[in-house]
Structure formats: structure tokens, C-alpha cells
Amino acid sequence: MKKQIPILIVFVTGLIMVLQFFVPHAASEFLFTYANDFVIVIGILALPLGIFSLMRGTVIKARKDPRERFYAIVTIVGFLVMAIANFRRDSGPDSLAQNLFSYVMIPCQATIFSMLAFYIASAAYRAFRVRTWLATVLLVTAFIVMLRIVPLPEPFSSWNSSLVQWILAVPNMASKRAIIIGVGLGAISYSMKIILGIERGYMGGDK
Amino acid sequence: MEANWGTLLWQGGAVFLTLAVFSFLYADNPFYKFAERLWVGVTTGYWTMLLYHQGFRDKVIVPIVYEQKWYYLVPVLLGLLMWFRLSPRLGWVSRYALGFYVGISTGIFIPLAFKTAIFLQVEGTIRPVAGFWPAVNFTLALIGVVCALAYFFFSRPHTGVLGVMSRTGIYTLMIGFGAGFGLTVMGRVALLVQRVIFMRDYFVSLWGSLF
Amino acid sequence: MRDGMAWYDRLLNIDRRWIYVLMALVVIVPAVRPFTVPVGISGEVRAVHEAIEAQPAGGVIHLAIDYDPSTLAELQPMAEAILHQCFDKDLRLVITALSQFGPAMVDELVTRVATEHGKQRDVHYAFLGYKPYPAITILAMGSDYRVPFPTDYYGTAVDAIPMMQDIHNFSDVACVVSLAGGNVADMWIQYGNAKYGVPVALGVTGVMASDYYPYLQSGQIFGLLPGVKGAAEYESLRERPGQASRGMPYQVTSHLLIIIAMIVANVGYIAQRRAHAGGR
Numbered sequence: 001m002k003k004q005i006p007i008l009i010v011f012v013t014g015l016i017m018v019l020q021f022f023v024p025h026a027a028s029e030f031l032f033t034y035a036n037d038f039v040i041v042i043g044i045l046a047l048p049l050g051i052f053s054l055m056r057g058t059v060i061k062a063r064k065d066p067r068e069r070f071y072a073i074v075t076i077v078g079f080l081v082m083a084i085a086n087f088r089r090d091s092g093p094d095s096l097a098q099n100l101f102s103y104v105m106i107p108c109q110a111t112i113f114s115m116l117a118f119y120i121a122s123a124a125y126r127a128f129r130v131r132t133w134l135a136t137v138l139l140v141t142a143f144i145v146m147l148r149i150v151p152l153p154e155p156f157s158s159w160n161s162s163l164v165q166w167i168l169a170v171p172n173m174a175s176k177r178a179i180i181i182g183v184g185l186g187a188i189s190y191s192m193k194i195i196l197g198i199e200r201g202y203m204g205g206d207k
Numbered sequence: 208m209e210a211n212w213g214t215l216l217w218q219g220g221a222v223f224l225t226l227a228v229f230s231f232l233y234a235d236n237p238f239y240k241f242a243e244r245l246w247v248g249v250t251t252g253y254w255t256m257l258l259y260h261q262g263f264r265d266k267v268i269v270p271i272v273y274e275q276k277w278y279y280l281v282p283v284l285l286g287l288l289m290w291f292r293l294s295p296r297l298g299w300v301s302r303y304a305l306g307f308y309v310g311i312s313t314g315i316f317i318p319l320a321f322k323t324a325i326f327l328q329v330e331g332t333i334r335p336v337a338g339f340w341p342a343v344n345f346t347l348a349l350i351g352v353v354c355a356l357a358y359f360f361f362s363r364p365h366t367g368v369l370g371v372m373s374r375t376g377i378y379t380l381m382i383g384f385g386a387g388f389g390l391t392v393m394g395r396v397a398l399l400v401q402r403v404i405f406m407r408d409y410f411v412s413l414w415g416s417l418f
Numbered sequence: 419m420r421d422g423m424a425w426y427d428r429l430l431n432i433d434r435r436w437i438y439v440l441m442a443l444v445v446i447v448p449a450v451r452p453f454t455v456p457v458g459i460s461g462e463v464r465a466v467h468e469a470i471e472a473q474p475a476g477g478v479i480h481l482a483i484d485y486d487p488s489t490l491a492e493l494q495p496m497a498e499a500i501l502h503q504c505f506d507k508d509l510r511l512v513i514t515a516l517s518q519f520g521p522a523m524v525d526e527l528v529t530r531v532a533t534e535h536g537k538q539r540d541v542h543y544a545f546l547g548y549k550p551y552p553a554i555t556i557l558a559m560g561s562d563y564r565v566p567f568p569t570d571y572y573g574t575a576v577d578a579i580p581m582m583q584d585i586h587n588f589s590d591v592a593c594v595v596s597l598a599g600g601n602v603a604d605m606w607i608q609y610g611n612a613k614y615g616v617p618v619a620l621g622v623t624g625v626m627a628s629d630y631y632p633y634l635q636s637g638q639i640f641g642l643l644p645g646v647k648g649a650a651e652y653e654s655l656r657e658r659p660g661q662a663s664r665g666m667p668y669q670v671t672s673h674l675l676i677i678i679a680m681i682v683a684n685v686g687y688i689a690q691r692r693a694h695a696g697g698r
Binding site: 002003005006007008009010011012013014015016017018020021022032035036037038039040041042043044045046047048049051052053054055058071072074075076077078079080081082083085086087089099100101102103104105106107108109110111112113114115116117118119120124134135137138139140141142143144145146148149166167168169170171172173174175176177178179180181182183184185187188191192194195202203204 | 217218220221222224225228229231232240241242243244245246247248249250251252253254255256257258260262263264266267279281282283285286287289290292293298299301302303304305306307308309310311312313314315316317318319320321323324325328329331332344347348349350351352355356358359376377378379380381382383384385386387388389390391392393395396398399401402405
Binding site: 232233250253254257258260261262264265266269270312315316319320322323324327328330331334348383386387390391392393394395396397398399400401402403404407 | 441446490491492518519522550554557566568573607608613623625628629636638644645646647664665668672676
């Protein structure tokens with residue numbers, strides 16, 4: 001009961017939605033529209049689980065670990081201040097909500113990701129070696145593509161630009177297409193295993 | 208940037224947080240930890256209220272309370288069943304709701320994935336072309352795709368013809384990864400540049416306001 | 419450890435923080451001494467520009483601004499350039515923001531650009547806002563915008579929005595232009611284009627750009643703006659330099675540093691390999 005009925009639900013709903021794709025009748029479209037609508041609502045109610053888990057973990061950390069207490073309190077205070085500031089749907093420009101978004105969220109998030117620029121410079125210096133022919137091909141291609149940004153004198157600029165366009169449109173396209181097809185086949189087979197009840201990892205523990 | 212003191216104060220806070228995050232490049236330190244944890248809290252608070260206004264209010268409260276669309280109670284009940292996941296004893300109840308979600312999503316995914324990732328991609332590979340150089344490029348792309356796919360075929364050892372195809376395929380893949388790296392550098396640097404321009408503009412505004 | 423170390427060993431074992439310092443320095447150079455960088459126009463960028471240029475006044479475009487602050491640097495210039503173009507041409511815009519940390523940013527951007535052009539919300543553009551689960555939201559929008567978005571971002575019923583009276587789903591829009599920093603781009607291809615046949619163009623980050631050329635070749639997308647260079651090309655086509663064009667000098671100095679770093683490191687590596695081979 002605890003596993004068989006959910007597996008049956010997955011099988012029946014999955015099969016219906018696969019068959020629905022091939023049925024152009026109005027009833028089929030109606031089913032499709034409202035199935036999507038229902039899934040959105042289910043998801044909206046399920047998402048707060050993640051928020052609840054995060055905040056619960058933070059509160060537990062604040063209580064138990066003295067070294068982490070200050071930072072856990074910072075997280076909780078940040079959460080409460082932002083939530084209260086956004087209580088009104090349309091706070092408007094120059095509101096506390098908009099200022100927190102523009103001057104706390106954006107700088108922190110943008111800066112965390114901007115550090116990758118330093119890491120990529122470091123990686124280019126420390127890891128990119130012509131150890132094998134394969135590594136050499138990768139390095140030379142990266143070199144040619146990066147050179148496109150640098151304003152070279154003519155005719156080198158035009159040649160490099162055309163070469164980069166060709167690399168992106170032909171060998172890069174071929175390589176990425178093979179990956180798309182391979183990943184697509186893998187994802188489809190995994191999805192079919194889910195519908196057929198072979199793959200049950202989404203259900204969690206074995207109770 | 209405007210030379211308005213309130214705005215400068217907020218921007219100063221943003222610059223402090225930016226530098227606090229950058230300090231991680233030297234070593235982990237309390238300033239970085241403070242900025243990171245503040246970001247986690249503020250982000251979670253923002254998304255919570257966004258989910259409430261844009262999700263819960265629009266798709267649950269308004270249809271049921273204001274429009275009396277009672278059939279919305281069905282997905283609401285299923286969504287609430289998901290919360291049983293927090294209970295060690297009754298966690299299995301959430302599987303009923305999860306079954307609907309997984310079944311519907313997966314059922315929609317399969318035919319569209321076939322079309323997008325398989326049929327249209329294969330069609331693009333074998334679409335006829337006219338002209339000498341387009342034909343050369345078509346041939347090279349076709350060889351590249353087939354050989355790269357051969358590289359991922361692990362049911363037979365990569366010897367003989369399959370070995371040659373596989374070797375060609377991995378070289379094709381390396382060209383793709385090299386192109387990807389070249390564009391990645393541009394992307395990562397853009398993020399850093401934006402931060403540098405922001406800080407430069409702030410200090411110029413601050414200097415202008417002070418002197 | 420440094421005593422007795424060959425030059426190539428010292429070169430290859432530099433503390434990574436010196437590389438960070440060099441990176442910081444080369445990024446500061448254009449801030450102090452700016453210069454302009456010529457930008458060539460690629461076919462995939464021109465295709466997006468021409469598709470929007472071809473729309474008649476009053477035509478409708480769905481602009482999906484699906485990025486968040488982590489990719490703002492690359493995608494916001496594209497968003498601004500496209501918004502300016504659409505408002506210049508008196509096009510009507512349906513705008514969504516399917517990235518969970520993006521809506522406030524999109525609200526600020528669209529309001530600012532629309533105000534510059536004297537465009538009114540609900541008359542010239544409708545900002546529908548955010549809903550979770552982009553794949554399902556895209557599928558639902560294809561049936562009817564009102565299914566996932568009964569109200570817009572500000573809480574106004576979509577049925578009460580003057581602009582949306584004759585817009586019901588993707589068949590009422592000329593195309594979708596999605597500016598995405600994550601897998602929402604794939605979702606527009608798989609659930610928007612494959613299911614409903616709506617023409618889709620993408621603006622993506624540099625990290626993602628090379629992955630979308632297969633879709634461009636197969637016709638599943640009709641145009642592609644690859645990263646900040648794509649944004650700079652678009653600004654160049656608009657003859658309206660913006661953030662992307664201003665960022666190109668920094669790109670030049672940073673790329674030169676990384677190219678030189680790769681060359682220097684490999685010169686050291688080859689010297690080290692030869693020394694070790696000769697020593698045996």
C-alpha cells in the first residue's frame with residue numbers, strides 16, 4: 001500500500017500524459033491544461049518544505065554550536081527583515097524591500113559568482129597543460145576562441161573571427177549535438193523506468 | 208550613480224558586502240561568512256514572500272476564496288500531503304502526492320524529449336544542403352556527430368572500426384569543450400567586470416559628494 | 419624549497435593568489451584608461467535583431483527575462499537593448515520572469531526603460547511575474563496565459579489588463595525571446611517550441627552559449643545571443659552602446675592575461691618535461 005499505490009499512480013498518470021500528446025481532441029487538451037494547473041498548485045504547496053527545512057536547520061545550529069551562533073542569527077535576522085519588508089506585494093522603488101534586493105542580494109550573489117573569474121584564471125595557468133594530443137586540441141581551440149575578443153590587426157581579425165564561427169557551427173555543434181542526443185536518450189530511458197516502476201528513488205526511504 | 212546620501216549609504220553597504228565576499232580569495236574569514244549567511248537569509252526571505260504573493264495567493268487563495276473554484280481543493284490537499292515528508296513515521300503519505308507530480312511531469316517529458324533531443328537533432332544532422340562548402344561542413348558535422356556518439360557506446364570494446372570512430376569522436380568532443388572554455392572565460396570575466404564598474408562608480412560618486 | 423628549484427618549477431608552482439592579484443590589476447586598467455573595442459556582428463545575433471525589426475507596430479513579443487543576479491552582468495545588457503528596440507518600434511510586450519530571484523530586478527529594469535520611452539504598464543507591456551516550475555509554467559502558458567498567471571506581478575487580474583484582451587497564448591505572440599542563465603533556456607526549446615511551435619530565440623551566458631548551436635542549426639531556435647559579446651553586438655546593431663560595450667575593454671585585458679598565462683605555463687611545462695626526460 002505504501003509503495004504499490006504511489007507506483008500505480010505514477011504509472012497511470014504517466015501513461016495518460018504520454019498518450020495525451022498524440023490525441024488532438026479538445027478533451028485531451030482540457031486534461032493537459034488542468035493537469036499542468038494542478039501540478040503548479042501541488043508544487044507551490046510543496047516548495048515551502050525546503051524553506052522550512054533550511055530555517056529549522058539554521059535555528060538548530062544557532063542553539064547547538066556557539067561558533068556558528070552569530071552567523072545563524074545573521075541568517076535568521078536577514079530572513080525575517082526581508083520577509084517583513086516584502087509583506088506588501090508591490091513595495092515600490094526606494095522601499096526597504098527594493099533596497100535590500102538591490103544592495104544586499106544583488107551584490108552578494110553577483111560577487112560570489114564573479115569570483116569564478118579568478119578561479120578560471122588560476123585554472124588556466126595551473127591546470128591547462130599540453131600533456132596529450134587531446135589536451136592540446138582543447139587548449140588550441142580555447143586559445144582561438146578567446147582570441148576573438150582581442151582586437152587583432154587585419155586580416156588576422158577577420159580570419160580568426162571566421163575560424164571561430166566555423167568552430168562553433170561545425171565541430172562544436174557536432175560535439176554538443178552528440179551530447180544532447182546521448183543525454184536525451186538517457187533521460188528518456190530513466191523517465192520510462194520511473195513510469196514503469198523500475199526506478200523508485202524519488203519515493204525516498206524504504207519504509 | 209546619484210549623489211544622494213541615502214543611496215550612497217546603501218551603495219556603501221553593497222561595496223562592503225562585495226569586498227567581504229572577495230576577501231574569500233585570500234582565505235575564509237568572518238567577513239565573508241557574515242556576507243554569505245546574510246545573503247542566504249535575505250534570499251530565503253525574498254523567495255518566501257515571492258512564493259506567497261505570486262504562487263500561494265494567486266493560485267490557491269484567489270481561486271478558492273474569491274472565485275469559489277472548489278476543484279482547486281484537490282491539488283491543495285495533495286500539496287499538503289507532501290508535508291508528511293517531515294514525519295519519520297508518516298513520511299510514506301507524501302508519496303501519494305509525489306506520485307501525481309512525478310507521473311504527470313514524466314509523462315509530459317517523454318514525447319517532448321524524443322522530439323527535441325532525438326528527432327529534430329537527427330533531422331538537423333541529415334538535412335540536405337546545396338553548395339560545395341556547405342556540403343563539406345555537412346559531412347564533417349555528420350562524421351563528428353556519429354563518431355562522438357560512438358565514443359559513448361560502451362557495450363563493445365573500442366577496437367577496430369569502432370575504435371577509430373571513438374578516437375575521432377573524442378577529438379570532436381575536445382574541440383567542443385575547448386570552444387566552451389573559451390566562451391566560459393568571457394562569461395566569468397563579465398561578472399567580475401560588472402562588480403569592478405560598480406565599485407568604481409561608487410567611489411567616484413563618493414569622492415564627488417565629499418569634495 | 420625554493421633553493422635549487424629550476425626556473426620552470428618556480429614558474430609552475432606560483433601561489434595562485436598572485437594570479438588573483440594579476441587578474442585584479444588587469445581588470446582595473448580599463449577603469450583608469452578606457453578604450454573602445456570594435457565588435458563584429460555574427461549571424462545568430464543579427465537574426466534576433468532582424469526578427470524584432472520585422473515586427474509591425476503593435477505586434478506582440480513575449481520577452482522571458484529568466485535570469486537572476488548571478489548572471490545579471492551578461493544578460494541585463496541584452497534585456498535593455500531588446501527592450502529599447504521593442505519600445506522604439508511600438509511593439510507590445512508580454513514579460514515573464516521564471517527565475518526565482520529575478521522578478522524584482524526585472525520589475526526595476528522594465529519600469530525604468532518603459533518610463534524612458536513613455537510607455538505605460540498594462541497598455542504597452544504586461545509584466546506577468548513569476549511562477550515556480552518553469553517547465554510546467556511554459557506548458558500552461560501555451561494553453562492560456564491566464565492558467566499559470568490569473569494575475570500579473572502586481573496583482574491585477576490578467577483579464578482586466580487592456581493589452582492582454584487579444585492575447586491568450588503563444589499563438590498570439592510573434593516569438594519568444596528568452597534571456598536565461600540556467601536550464602530555463604532548454605525548457606523554452608522543449609516545452610515552448612517543440613510543443614506549441616512558437617519561434618524561440620535565446621540570450622544565454624557565455625558558459626552556456628556553445629551548447630545551443632545544435633538547436634540553432636536544426637532550427638529549433640531562430641537566433642542566439644551568446645554572452646556579453648552577443649550583448650555588445652546587439653548594442654552595436656542598435657547603435658546604442660551600453661553596459662556590454664563598456665565591458666568589452668575589460669574583456670580584452672582579462673583575455674590577454676589568461677592567454678599569456680596559458681602560454682607561459684605551457685612553456686614552463688614543456689621545459690620541465692624536457693629537463694626530466696633529459697635527466698633520465
